[in-house]
Structures are given as C-alpha cells and as structure tokens.
Amino acid sequence: MIADFFHSTVMMGALMPALLIGFVASSISCMILAHRLSFLTVGVSHASLAGLGIAVTLSLPLLPTATVVAVLVALLLASMPKTEGISEDSGTGILFAGSMALGIVLLAKANSQDVDMLGLLFGNILTTSPQEHLWLLFIGTIIMISLILYARSWWSIAFDAVTAQAGGMPVAFLRLMLYAIVGLTVILCVKLAGIVLTTGLLILPAATAWFWGRSMLHIWLLSVIGSLTATMLGMMISYAYDWPSGATIVLSLCILFLISWSLSWLNQRVKIAKHHPL
Amino acid sequence: MNKAPVIELSHVSFGPKHAPILKDIHLTLNAGHFMAIVGPNAAGKSTLISIIAGLITPAHGHIDLFGQCMNRFNKNRIRKHIGFLHQLHDHEPRLPMRVDEVVAMGLAEYASPLWKPLGNRQAIEDALRHVDMLEHIHRDFRQLSGGQRQRVRLARALVRKPRLLILDEPAAALDSKQQEALYRQLRNLCDTQGTAIIMVEHDIAAISDYVDSVACLNQRIHHHAMRGESIPDEVWQAMYGEHINIMAHDKGCIGCHEPPKTTHSHARHSERGESH
Numbered sequence: 001m002i003a004d005f006f007h008s009t010v011m012m013g014a015l016m017p018a019l020l021i022g023f024v025a026s027s028i029s030c031m032i033l034a035h036r037l038s039f040l041t042v043g044v045s046h047a048s049l050a051g052l053g054i055a056v057t058l059s060l061p062l063l064p065t066a067t068v069v070a071v072l073v074a075l076l077l078a079s080m081p082k083t084e085g086i087s088e089d090s091g092t093g094i095l096f097a098g099s100m101a102l103g104i105v106l107l108a109k110a111n112s113q114d115v116d117m118l119g120l121l122f123g124n125i126l127t128t129s130p131q132e133h134l135w136l137l138f139i140g141t142i143i144m145i146s147l148i149l150y151a152r153s154w155w156s157i158a159f160d161a162v163t164a165q166a167g168g169m170p171v172a173f174l175r176l177m178l179y180a181i182v183g184l185t186v187i188l189c190v191k192l193a194g195i196v197l198t199t200g201l202l203i204l205p206a207a208t209a210w211f212w213g214r215s216m217l218h219i220w221l222l223s224v225i226g227s228l229t230a231t232m233l234g235m236m237i238s239y240a241y242d243w244p245s246g247a248t249i250v251l252s253l254c255i256l257f258l259i260s261w262s263l264s265w266l267n268q269r270v271k272i273a274k275h276h277p278l
Numbered sequence: 279m280n281k282a283p284v285i286e287l288s289h290v291s292f293g294p295k296h297a298p299i300l301k302d303i304h305l306t307l308n309a310g311h312f313m314a315i316v317g318p319n320a321a322g323k324s325t326l327i328s329i330i331a332g333l334i335t336p337a338h339g340h341i342d343l344f345g346q347c348m349n350r351f352n353k354n355r356i357r358k359h360i361g362f363l364h365q366l367h368d369h370e371p372r373l374p375m376r377v378d379e380v381v382a383m384g385l386a387e388y389a390s391p392l393w394k395p396l397g398n399r400q401a402i403e404d405a406l407r408h409v410d411m412l413e414h415i416h417r418d419f420r421q422l423s424g425g426q427r428q429r430v431r432l433a434r435a436l437v438r439k440p441r442l443l444i445l446d447e448p449a450a451a452l453d454s455k456q457q458e459a460l461y462r463q464l465r466n467l468c469d470t471q472g473t474a475i476i477m478v479e480h481d482i483a484a485i486s487d488y489v490d491s492v493a494c495l496n497q498r499i500h501h502h503a504m505r506g507e508s509i510p511d512e513v514w515q516a517m518y519g520e521h522i523n524i525m526a527h528d529k530g531c532i533g534c535h536e537p538p539k540t541t542h543s544h545a546r547h548s549e550r551g552e553s554h
Contacts, residue, residue: 034373153389159373159380162364163434166331166444168357169389213374214418 005239014125014245017136018231021125021192022249024140026205026227027147028185030220033206034158037182038199040077043092044186045198047073050099052120053106063135067187073099074183078176123194123246132191139188146181154178155216193246200250201227208257211264226256282345283308284442284474285330290339292325299325301498303339309441310472312465312488314479317495318518323478324365326495327444330476331362344441358386361440363431363448375419377411377430378402384434398437405437406430408463424451432460436467443467445477449484461488 005011032041051069055062073095080091107117119127128136153174156164165171182202189198205227206219213219234249285307293299300322307313315323328334329341332353341348343356361384381402382388388396406412409429414422419430428451435443443464449457465488467473479485482492494501494513501513 148392150389151392152383155373155375156383156388159371159375159383160431162333163362163431164383166333166357166360166362166364167384167438168354168360168386170354210374215374215376215379219374 001240002236005236008239010126011235011239014128015232015235017128017133018125018192018235018245018249019228020136020140021188021201022205022227022231023224024143025185025189025201026223027220028143028182029202029204029206029227030209030216030223031147031151031154031158031178032182032202033210034155034216035178037179038203039089039092040074040179040182041186041199041202043077043096044070044074044183045190045195046096047099047103048187048190049103049107049120049195051103053103053110056110057106063132063187063191066190067139067184069099070187071180071183074179074186075176078179119194120190121194121196122244123190123192123197125192125245128191136188136191139184143181143184143188146177150174150177151216193250197246197250200253204250204253204257205230208253208260211260226260227253230256283342284311284344285476286340286342287330288340290326290329290336290341292322292329292334292336298497300329300336303499305493305499305502307442307474307476309474310468312468312475312477312490313493314477314482314485314489314491315493315495316479316482321496321517323495324446327446327476327478331360331444332357358438359441361435361438361443363435363443363445365446365450371420371427373419376415377406377417377419377422378415380419380430381405381433381437384437386438401437401439402433405433408436408467409433410459425453425456428452429456429460439471439473441473443473443475443477445475447478447480449479449481454484457484461485464488 032038048066048070050073051066052062054060054069055065058065077088077091077095080086080088080095086094107120116124116127118124153164153169156169157171157174161171185202186198189201193201205223208226209219209222213222230252231249234252235245237243237252238245238248283306285305287303287305290303290305291298291301303326315326317323325334329336330343332341332348344359346352346356348356382396382398384405385396385398385401387394387398390396403412403415406415409432411426411429411433414426414430419427422430428448432445432448435445445464449460452460461484464475464477468475468490477485477489486492489505491502491504492509493499494503494509494517496517500516501509503509
C-alpha cells in the first residue's frame, strides 16, 4: 500500500504542496498561540470566502484575489479595535459574518460549474494546478522570510508588548505585519484543509508542542516535526481509505494532540508522585 | 560626551481640560541622578513615566531626552537608550522562555533576524548578577516565584546598559531584604555608570537613603525635594488631603519635616495619606 502511494502520480503531485503547507502553517502556528490569535484565523479563513466570491464573480484568479482579501481583512482586524473601541473578538465576529455572507451571496449567483463548493469548504489539495503550486510556493516563501526576519520581535511583543515598545521596538508596525502574515498563511491552508478546517492546521501543531517546549525555538521545531508527520500520515491514510485528504490530516493532528496531552498529564502525575510519595 | 540633561520636561499636561491627569509638569533630570516620584493613587505617576518613555503622547508640552526633542520620527531611536520596567500586570507568564532568553529580549540588537546570533552573553550574565539571579540563568521563567520574575524583568531592563532607567514600583513583589538590595544596586548604577533613574515608589522611608531627590506628584509636581531638604506639611496635605497624621522620622530621611525630637523610626508618608 505504501509503495502504491509513492507510485501514485496524483498523490506525489499533491504531497509536496501538502508538506509545504504543513511546514509553513506549523511555523506560524507558534506565533498564533503566543499572540492568542486563534479566533483571528477562524475569522480570516471564513472571510476568505468573500475573496473567492469576488474572484468568481469578476472572473479573477481565485488564489491571488482570496489572498488580497484575506490580508485586507486581517489588517482591518488589527486596526479596528484601537480606532473604533471595538474589542478584537467582536470585530472578528462582525467581519467573519459579514464577509462570509457576501461570499455566499456572490457564489450563489455564480455559475455552479465555476465553483467547487466542497473544495472551498473542506479543501482539495489533489486538484491544484501547476500555477497554484507556484503561487503556494511564492506565499510560503514570503511567510518564512518574514518569520526569520521578525520572529524575535514577535516573541518579544508576545512576552511583554509595553516593555518592547518602551525599548524602541515599532510594535504597531510589527503587529500589522504579523496579522498580514497570518492572513497569507490562512490562504495557504485553505487549499489543503478548506475554509472550515484551516484553523486546525494553524492551531494544533503548536498546541501539541506547547506541552513539551522549553523555549520558543524548541516549540517551533516540535511543531514542524508534528505537522509534517501528521501531513504524511494523513495523505497516506486518505489514499488508502479514499478519505478527503485535508480532513484526514486535521484528524491526524488531533490524534497527535491527544497523545501529547495524555503523555504530558501522565508526566505531571509521575513528577508529583516522585516528589510526594505516599 | 553629551552633557545635556537626560530628561527635560516643560509644560507637560495630559488628559481632558475639565479633568486633567497631569498639569504643567516641569522636570529636569541629569545623568547619575536617582529620582523617586511619590504621590497618592491616581496621582498620575504611571502616566508621567509612560509619557517620558514615549508610550503615550501628552496633550501639551515639550519632552527632550538626551538633549533631543522626542518626536514620532526619532522616538524609537532615542528609546534604545532607555531601560523600562512597568507595573506588574501579568502574574502568570505563558510563553516558554528560559531566564537568559527573557533577559536577552532587553538587548538593543535583540530584534535582529534569526540568523544573527545574540553574541552578548557577558552582558546577560552581568545583568543577572546585578539582580542576584545568575544561578537561575537556565531555569524556565514560568517556574520562578513572583519576586524572582521581577528581578529577571529588572535584569532585562538593565542588560542594554541604559542611560535612563524608568521603573514603576520595581520593588512591588520583593521582600524588605530584596528591596534594600535592589535600591543599593540602583544607587550603585547611578554612581558607577552615570545612569539616570526615575522610579515610582510608595514607600518613601524605604528609599530615602538611596535617592537624590523626591518629586511629590498629584496632577502637578507640588514639591521636588533634594537630599537633606524637608517637604513642608502643606505639601503632604495638598497631595493626600487635610486629615493626614504626620508621624516620626530620622535625620537621614529626605522630605521629612524637622521634628521637635528626632526619633529612629522611619515615617511612611504614603501610608499616612491613605489613612484620611
């Protein structure tokens, strides 16, 4: 079965983009957890439906249009609470609902042959075109370069934004950058896991690693290892049992998380038992 | 060497006109000077140091730091010379960080790309030694006690060897022995490295042996007492209200009014104010 998987041209064509998405998403996932941006990823992924709706209606390229809309929505969310006095979760909820409604209306009016609704909602990495592969590679490269350039600044802001600002760090600019990068990553993940499941790819890897990491770099490494393992496993299971690949990868991540959580709980019990023997 | 004052504030006001938080603040602080700000709750102490640190913009007035007028274009560059420790809010840190990583965040070059190693290991160790935390250098920051975390945060402010150190109640989580050690170390920084320190503190008796001056703040600076100078009763009354009860003090105390008989107990002026 494993040999068949590696001989399947469809699976081999999809494996590289899937691993690229797994690598990039797990890297950003550490920042998402450090900055408590989980709800933002839900909001931006659902808001990207508006971008897809606009692209289908105006016959624009799907991924680039969705990318621009997702980044704009993320930047709007970054600036909204400060200027209008709206809390971040309320702002996310408003934009999430509004842009998803816009997306549904636009897609409902489009020619049904133009829209793979299931693919948009749950992802379909098996049907990506070579142009889309290039686009994913382009976005992934931008995200990883930004991460290498600004990771330390973003950690510092997550640890203590006030002190970072008083120390001369351009906190407002760096926060905008982070939101834009999260927006880009969401679009990257939508191709693999769809609008509904994207959040799983962006939260589960770092959440799994968080129990064991002793530094942010350590968490990053564990997060990437976990994500690549789950992606490989998910792709193979989806091939063997003909399951949807995005959902199977998210399920694999969930299983890894549960194993990590259980082991961490067990580890804590053992430590307590060692220090306080009956 | 720039001989301009480290801080020069003139006509600084903040807040709405009908309910100002700060009114017409004038303040000059030179290199090597250790100044404490005292005042009742909601007197504007934290607001004043936030203005000096460039975290908030005053409604009126002028701020010069290190002889340069602070504006939006040079703000971040000027702030590279500031060490800042704000009031504790997050009592439970979440990020997995070792003590040395937390201190490294205070280095001016910390915001460099990941491929550049942070070479200033000696500065990190020196800063931790200053706050007596060197032995904990590899520990998880989350596992430390509140007082230990506060000392690590202080090391983070010290690691870049700032020309100006701004501290908002740095001793809040420390016991009296650690408080004394902290004030002694801060005094030492002023004397040996010429660091200017501005510190918000409530307990004037605890700091009086170490600071050069005390500014009494309640919306405006009612009095700026130098070492050996007394603070008149009417200043305390203007800050804390009419019903304060002036207690006792000793000769070394800054700000105490000359008593009929000198006793050896320190007065706690800030607490007097809260008793009315």
